[in-house]
Amino acid sequence: MRLKHSLFTRRQFLNGLLGGWLGVLAGLFLYPVLKFIFPPEREPEQVLLPLADYGSLEAGAIKNFAWGRKPGMLKKTAGGELIAFVSVCTHLDCNVAYLPDKKKFFCACHEGWYDENGVNIGGPPPKPLRRLAVTTEGENLVIKPEGAA
Amino acid sequence: MNIKGAVRATWAWLDDRLGVRTVTDFLKHKPIPRNRHTPWMYTGSLVLVFFGIQVLTGIMLAFYYRPTLEEANKSIGEIMTKVPLGWIIRSVHSWSATFMIAIVFIHLLGIWVLKSYRKPREMTWMSGVLLLVFTLAFGFTGYLLPWDALSLAATKVGTDIPRSIPLIGAWGTRFLRGGEDISGDTLSRFFSFHVSVLPLCLLAALALHVYLIQKLGMSLPVGADEEAEARRAIPFWPNFVYREAIVWLVFAGVLVTIAVFLPPTLGKAADLMAPAPEGIKPEWYFLFLFQTLKVFPAKILFITGDTVAVLLILLAAALFFFLPLLDNKPAGRKGKIITILAFLLVVYAVAMSIWSLQTPSKPEADKIVPAPQNIKESTAIYVFLGGIWLSVAVLTYLLRLKIKETDRLLHVGYFSSDRR
Ligand code: HEM
Ligand code: FES
Numbered sequence: 001m002r003l004k005h006s007l008f009t010r011r012q013f014l015n016g017l018l019g020g021w022l023g024v025l026a027g028l029f030l031y032p033v034l035k036f037i038f039p040p041e042r043e044p045e046q047v048l049l050p051l052a053d054y055g056s057l058e059a060g061a062i063k064n065f066a067w068g069r070k071p072g073m074l075k076k077t078a079g080g081e082l083i084a085f086v087s088v089c090t091h092l093d094c095n096v097a098y099l100p101d102k103k104k105f106f107c108a109c110h111e112g113w114y115d116e117n118g119v120n121i122g123g124p125p126p127k128p129l130r131r132l133a134v135t136t137e138g139e140n141l142v143i144k145p146e147g148a149a
Numbered sequence: 150m151n152i153k154g155a156v157r158a159t160w161a162w163l164d165d166r167l168g169v170r171t172v173t174d175f176l177k178h179k180p181i182p183r184n185r186h187t188p189w190m191y192t193g194s195l196v197l198v199f200f201g202i203q204v205l206t207g208i209m210l211a212f213y214y215r216p217t218l219e220e221a222n223k224s225i226g227e228i229m230t231k232v233p234l235g236w237i238i239r240s241v242h243s244w245s246a247t248f249m250i251a252i253v254f255i256h257l258l259g260i261w262v263l264k265s266y267r268k269p270r271e272m273t274w275m276s277g278v279l280l281l282v283f284t285l286a287f288g289f290t291g292y293l294l295p296w297d298a299l300s301l302a303a304t305k306v307g308t309d310i311p312r313s314i315p316l317i318g319a320w321g322t323r324f325l326r327g328g329e330d331i332s333g334d335t336l337s338r339f340f341s342f343h344v345s346v347l348p349l350c351l352l353a354a355l356a357l358h359v360y361l362i363q364k365l366g367m368s369l370p371v372g373a374d375e376e377a378e379a380r381r382a383i384p385f386w387p388n389f390v391y392r393e394a395i396v397w398l399v400f401a402g403v404l405v406t407i408a409v410f411l412p413p414t415l416g417k418a419a420d421l422m423a424p425a426p427e428g429i430k431p432e433w434y435f436l437f438l439f440q441t442l443k444v445f446p447a448k449i450l451f452i453t454g455d456t457v458a459v460l461l462i463l464l465a466a467a468l469f470f471f472l473p474l475l476d477n478k479p480a481g482r483k484g485k486i487i488t489i490l491a492f493l494l495v496v497y498a499v500a501m502s503i504w505s506l507q508t509p510s511k512p513e514a515d516k517i518v519p520a521p522q523n524i525k526e527s528t529a530i531y532v533f534l535g536g537i538w539l540s541v542a543v544l545t546y547l548l549r550l551k552i553k554e555t556d557r558l559l560h561v562g563y564f565s566s567d568r569r
Binding site: 037038039041042043064066068069070071087089091092093094095096097106107108109110111120123124125126 | 425
């Protein structure tokens with residue numbers, strides 16, 4: 001049945017409504033499912049490292065710490081400055097090692113190399129290691145994402 | 150009523166309700182072509198045999214395996230050292246995975262060079278590619294479960310690969326990992342994929358695949374003389390099944406023997422913070438992809454090298470999936486270029502794999518190396534292996550007699566009496 005000026009029949013209208021409503025319902029179910037499957041990101045806002053343990057690094061030496069679930073490395077440069085990296089390869093996410101005798105970071109997964117400042121110099125890594133900001137506050141070193149004040 | 154009558158009556162009762170005879174009749178009439186390409190046709194059912202073994206041994210392993218950060222590595226260690234014969238069950242699961250994947254590769258290769266995917270069998274090919282994908286996914290998810298340094302590094306790289314895909318990739322990585330990084334949640338998730346999601350997916354694709362094979366029948370080689378082929382063909386049941394059974398038996402024997410003598414080892418529990426171990430490699434079936442990622446330069450023009458590599462790999466996979474639509478020539482054309490392409494692909498994969506093996510991997514110092522627990526057990530294993538091979542030999546001999554017998558019956562037209 002079709003009214004005089006109608007664009008579609010009663011049956012099309014009804015089927016469309018039924019199908020559309022089923023789609024909405026499916027979406028309603030899908031939303032919480034997706035929410036459940038993708039948990040929220042968890043990056044630490046900051047990590048505190050006691051100066052007593054980490055302040056006494058020798059120039060050129062490295063000390064590991066945990067940046068959330070990722071490994072981090074604290075390094076004292078030849079100039080005596082403290083710098084920090086997320087020691088995770090920028091290629092495909094493997095944890096890198098620091099080789100003190102070569103003064104380089106090495107990723108064993110696809111043989112990626114970074115120099116002592118974390119700049120990519122060989123192999124597949126496309127970017128330097130991610131740097132973290134280091135400041136001192138009282139008894140602690142404070143490690144924060146770069147750019148976060 | 151005597152026993153024979155009772156059996157017959159029960160059978161008739163069941164057949165009335167289930168329609169068993171429709172199926173058996175169908176199989177008795179399903180012709181299997183007999184020509185120099187017939188050996189390829191053993192590969193499909195062989196994959197099925199190995200999948201069956203995976204299901205059985207997988208369920209057994211899941212009785213003792215515990216998928217948590219603290220317990221995963223420990224529980225596999227216990228399977229290998231404490232659970233009676235656990236090391237053999239794990240070894241069979243691990244080796245049968247290798248066999249299954251290898252034979253899926255060979256199966257698809259055979260269909261490719263024979264062009265059996267051409268009309269009307271396009272969707273049979275596509276469901277076959279899905280089966281390959283699910284099988285590889287089984288291997289990938291299973292590899293993490295032992296939770297040692299190697300499996301962690303392989304999973305880190307593997308789950309980071311989607312991230313290189315623009316726009317949607319990061320979601321893929323988070324979906325696989327259950328977060329930004331690998332954690333205990335990744336392990337639970339992979340276990341759930343491995344033992345419930347993938348079996349369901351694989352069975353669904355398998356159902357479609359097998360249905361299509363029955364519906365469309367076996368393909369004939371390019372340019373075959375149909376009448377001559379029809380005269381030479383043998384019925385699936387019983388003539389062909391007896392032949393296949395020999396292949397199954399021999400492979401089952403080989404599998405168990407290798408599993409006993411070359412069981413997989415187990416490294417120390419993975420440390421999420423430790424650097425990746427030197428000389429890491431994925432399982433053999435991912436080596437060529439691994440090496441491809443390794444040799445791609447960091448930057449190509451403005452784009453990151455691995456984005457290019459991953460997009461190229463995805464494109465290749467899509468072309469592979471849609472092969473029947475690209476090569477949609479009539480079934481009679483030879484398709485030499487397509488054959489050469491298959492050949493080049495194999496050469497590429499083999500060459501890249503060999504190349505990637507040039508980097509020596511450092512053997513790990515303290516890992517669990519499985520072995521029989523005592524003299525009694527190792528003696529029993531030799532007796533068991535002897536029994537298996539004796540049975541394989543005897544059964545092969547008997548099956549050959551049955552093949553001769555059924556072929557003679559076929560020849561004199563004994564089976565054609567019930568031909569419709
Ligand atoms: C329903 C079927 C299956 C179940 C219930 C199952 C279960 C399991 C379990 C519990 C483990 C952990 C034990 C261990 O790592 O030794 C495992 C490992 C593994 N599975 Fe499966 N599995 C199934 C099918 C498959 C299939 C079809 C494949 C491959 C084609 C496969 C490949 C693997 C691999 C490669 C490992 C790691 C082996 C090792 O290093 O020990 N699985 N599976
Ligand atoms: S993950 Fe570091 S080089 Fe590939």
